[in-house]
Each structure stands twice: as structure tokens, then as C-alpha cells.
Amino acid sequence: MAKIGIFYGSTSGVTQEIAEKIHDSIGEDIADIYNMEEDFDDYNDLLKYDYLLLGCSTWGAGEVQNYWREPLFDIDIEKPDFSGKTIAVFGSGDCTCHGKNFVSALGTLYDRFNSLGAKMVGAVSTEGYSFEKSNAVRDGKFVGLPLDEVNESDKTEERIADWLEMLKADFPLE
Numbered sequence: 001m002a003k004i005g006i007f008y009g010s011t012s013g014v015t016q017e018i019a020e021k022i023h024d025s026i027g028e029d030i031a032d033i034y035n036m037e038e039d040f041d042d043y044n045d046l047l048k049y050d051y052l053l054l055g056c057s058t059w060g061a062g063e064v065q066n067y068w069r070e071p072l073f074d075i076d077i078e079k080p081d082f083s084g085k086t087i088a089v090f091g092s093g094d095c096t097c098h099g100k101n102f103v104s105a106l107g108t109l110y111d112r113f114n115s116l117g118a119k120m121v122g123a124v125s126t127e128g129y130s131f132e133k134s135n136a137v138r139d140g141k142f143v144g145l146p147l148d149e150v151n152e153s154d155k156t157e158e159r160i161a162d163w164l165e166m167l168k169a170d171f172p173l174e
């Protein structure tokens with residue numbers, strides 16, 4: 001088993017592609033990857049790892065992607081202990097059509113795992129993003145890495161590279 005677990009939920013494949021890019025960059029000897037739809041049994045899968053990268057797109061009006069709903073519901077009820085875990089979140093959204101809830105699902109994941117004791121890292125400056133409102137912003141920063149393949153796909157590669165560079169401070173990426 002690798003040291004880092006990447007878990008992603010994706011409806012139309014956008015976050016999946018991003019998660020796979022992140023996995024390729026990190027390397028399969030260092031990170032395992034789970035599609036929440038097909039590979040995920042229950043939250044014990046998450047607890048196997050001390051380091052987690054959690055990917056989720058935003059749907060509805062700021063809701064988490066479908067395949068995260070049940071796991072988060074279970075986690076809410078069972079309240080497993082995530083202390084000692086280091087977690088960073090990433091995901092895709094649309095800052096133009098959904099600029100009032102841009103990548104808000106990241107805020108939901110952040111709150112949930114933060115409240116269960118995880119060390120949450122990987123906050124990203126809002127500079128360079130155009131959006132109206134987002135539940136993923138805390139203290140002036142996004143709680144994780146937002147990507148927008150609809151409007152800003154030209155920035156994705158650099159944003160991922162910069163983020164992974166930053167995560168080296170907290171994740172065993174080398």
C-alpha cells in the first residue's frame with residue numbers, strides 16, 4: 001500500500017481526469033487512487049492512509065458530488081477519528097455559470113474532516129480566480145485547490161504543479 005490515498009468523486013469525468021493527473025505526477029508507488037463510485041467501500045478505506053488527497057466537484061447549488069454524499073453522511077453519524085491524518089482537498093467547478101457557489105463542495109469536505117481532527121493543508125490564494133462567492137473560502141483563501149476546466153483549463157496544469165510543490169511541506173511527495 002502506498003503512503004497517500006487519492007479519493008475522488010466525479011460525475012462527468014472532469015475531476016477524475018484531474019485526480020489522474022495528480023496521481024501521475026506523484027507516482028503510483030507513493031499514492032493509491034480510488035474512484036468513490038467504484039473503489040470505495042466505507043470510510044475505513046480513508047482511515048488506511050495517514051495522508052489523503054480528496055477530490056470532489058460541486059453540483060446542484062454548491063453541493064458535493066453525488067458519490068461523496070453517502071460517505072459524508074456515514075462519517076457524520078459515526079464520527080471516525082481523523083486526528084493524525086493530513087488532508088488536502090481539490091476539485092473542479094465553474095466560476096462563470098456557478099460563480100455564486102464556486103467549488104463550494106471543497107468547503108464542505110474541509111469542514112467535515114477538520115471537525116474530525118484532521119490536519120487540513122493545501123489552502124490556495126483566491127488571486128487569479130474570478131467568482132462571486134464560494135463556501136470554500138476561509139480567511140480569504142480557498143481551503144484547497146479549485147480548478148475550472150470550463151473557463152480556465154489553460155491554467156490547470158500550472159495550478160496543479162504549484163499546489164503539489166506547496167504540499168511537499170506536509171506530504172511525503174518525494
Ligand SMILES: Cc1cc2nc3c(=O)[nH]c(=O)nc-3n(C[C@H](O)[C@H](O)[C@H](O)COP(=O)(O)O)c2cc1C
Pocket residue numbers: 009010011012013014015016057058059060061062063065092093094095098101102103104149150
Ligand atoms: C447542474 C449543474 C450544477 C453545477 N453546480 C455547480 C456549483 O454549484 N458550483 C460550481 O463551482 N460548479 C458547478 N457546476 C459545474 C461542475 O462542477 C463542473 O462542470 C465540474 O467540472 C464537473 O466535474 P465532474 O465531471 O468531475 O463531476 C455545475 C454543473 C452543472 C451541470
